[in-house]
Amino acid sequence: MDMILDAIQVETPGKGLHEITHLIADAVTASAVEDGVCLIFIKHTSASLVISENADPSARRDLASYFDRTVPENHPDYTHTAEGPDDMPSHIRAALTHTSEMIPIAAGRLDLGTWQGLFLFEHRSRPHRRTLALRIWGTQ
Amino acid sequence: MDMILDAIQVETPGKGLHEITHLIADAVTASAVEDGVCLIFIKHTSASLVISENADPSARRDLASYFDRTVPENHPDYTHTAEGPDDMPSHIRAALTHTSEMIPIAAGRLDLGTWQGLFLFEHRSRPHRRTLALRIWGTQ
Amino acid sequence: MDMILDAIQVETPGKGLHEITHLIADAVTASAVEDGVCLIFIKHTSASLVISENADPSARRDLASYFDRTVPENHPDYTHTAEGPDDMPSHIRAALTHTSEMIPIAAGRLDLGTWQGLFLFEHRSRPHRRTLALRIWGTQ
Numbered sequence: 001m002d003m004i005l006d007a008i009q010v011e012t013p014g015k016g017l018h019e020i021t022h023l024i025a026d027a028v029t030a031s032a033v034e035d036g037v038c039l040i041f042i043k044h045t046s047a048s049l050v051i052s053e054n055a056d057p058s059a060r061r062d063l064a065s066y067f068d069r070t071v072p073e074n075h076p077d078y079t080h081t082a083e084g085p086d087d088m089p090s091h092i093r094a095a096l097t098h099t100s101e102m103i104p105i106a107a108g109r110l111d112l113g114t115w116q117g118l119f120l121f122e123h124r125s126r127p128h129r130r131t132l133a134l135r136i137w138g139t140q
Numbered sequence: 141m142d143m144i145l146d147a148i149q150v151e152t153p154g155k156g157l158h159e160i161t162h163l164i165a166d167a168v169t170a171s172a173v174e175d176g177v178c179l180i181f182i183k184h185t186s187a188s189l190v191i192s193e194n195a196d197p198s199a200r201r202d203l204a205s206y207f208d209r210t211v212p213e214n215h216p217d218y219t220h221t222a223e224g225p226d227d228m229p230s231h232i233r234a235a236l237t238h239t240s241e242m243i244p245i246a247a248g249r250l251d252l253g254t255w256q257g258l259f260l261f262e263h264r265s266r267p268h269r270r271t272l273a274l275r276i277w278g279t280q
Numbered sequence: 281m282d283m284i285l286d287a288i289q290v291e292t293p294g295k296g297l298h299e300i301t302h303l304i305a306d307a308v309t310a311s312a313v314e315d316g317v318c319l320i321f322i323k324h325t326s327a328s329l330v331i332s333e334n335a336d337p338s339a340r341r342d343l344a345s346y347f348d349r350t351v352p353e354n355h356p357d358y359t360h361t362a363e364g365p366d367d368m369p370s371h372i373r374a375a376l377t378h379t380s381e382m383i384p385i386a387a388g389r390l391d392l393g394t395w396q397g398l399f400l401f402e403h404r405s406r407p408h409r410r411t412l413a414l415r416i417w418g419t420q
Binding site: 001035036037050051052053056058059061062063065066069070096097098101102103104106111112113114115116138139 | 141142143145179181182183184185186210211217218219220222228231232234235236238239240242271273275277
């Protein structure tokens with residue numbers, strides 16, 4: 001059982017959930033792992049990962065809206081404000097979601113449910129380049 | 141180090157935290173892995189996983205109540221409403237908890253703390269059949 | 281590919297985010313794993329793990345404040361109150377963050393982003409001794 005190391009760069013257009021399932025699926029295919037697991041780890045604290053409904057874009061918009069409402073910008077209690085009004089909410093939203101996801105692999109493919117997609121959740125307003133570290137292992 | 145693949149079906153009676161520790165413990169015993177890890181991955185976006193207090197049922201009820209209060213049904217900002225009032229809150233509650241959990245294995249058993257249990261958190265009102273993909277690996 | 285088992289005890293002074301990146305980095309160095317992954321699992325339900333901004337202490341204070349505000353003590357709906365006013369909020373805050381984190385290893389070191397640190401998030405008011413189970417594996 002070997003472990004394949006990979007890394008992916010994703011350019012985000014700013015806030016919101018951006019689907020990256022296809023990028024991970026391509027890396028799994030290239031790995032030639034048949035049965036195993038894939039770790040996806042985002043190397044940032046103001047962007048995160050979420051597995052959620054991938055069929056209807058309204059679901060991901062409502063999910064982003066929830067975080068806009070409940071983790072607002074410009075809260076009077078924030079003291080970490082030097083990097084802009086969208087910075088501290090970014091760290092909170094990242095902590096409430098996930099820095100890494102583990103996805104099983106079966107028969108050489110991501111073993112996701114029918115309606116599951118992997119999303120990079122960008123929390124900053126401006127476009128960013130985000131780096132994901134991948135680890136893929138199992139039986140080939 | 142081999143990797144054991146397994147899958148479990150769980151019938152949920154509707155909303156709430158349903159303990160599944162014993163189902164994972166049985167799969168670990170069957171795997172014969174002595175020292176390793178177990179990945180539990182739920183293949184759904186309206187049910188999720190949480191490791192929490194397993195001794196007093198009031199703890200899991202209060203945990204479910206927290207999500208009922210803070211991620212309400214019928215919020216006026218929801219646009220993803222075609223699948224019923226419990227659908228969009230389900231996706232948000234799943235994003236706030238976990239699609240997968242990793243549990244260490246030691247001496248052939250789940251290496252959990254004294255008060256830890258693994259719960260399937262059903263977010264839909266009606267009963268559902270949920271599928272969990274398992275991956276167990278380590279030294280035998 | 282072997283799997284290294286380890287465990288760490290951490291004494292917390294009470295509520296807040298306590299950085300433990302250096303403890304995990306030391307365990308990874310001792311493991312001699314060059315390219316792989318590290319699982320960190322906290323064996324408690326009233327303390328949790330978060331990867332967040334490690335440069336400016338104001339970020340971790342604001343993160344803790346967010347949970348103090350939004351998951352308050354003494355909520356009238358809590359029924360699980362026998363272990364004190366800080367107990368039920370602890371379980372909720374743990375469910376909203378993480379019982380485990382997976383961190384990639386590259387060239388013998390934790391492959392974290394520039395501003396990422398791993399924090400033990402203590403949710404109880406009094407000091408506690410917390411146990412972390414580690415699993416480290418990959419190519420040596």
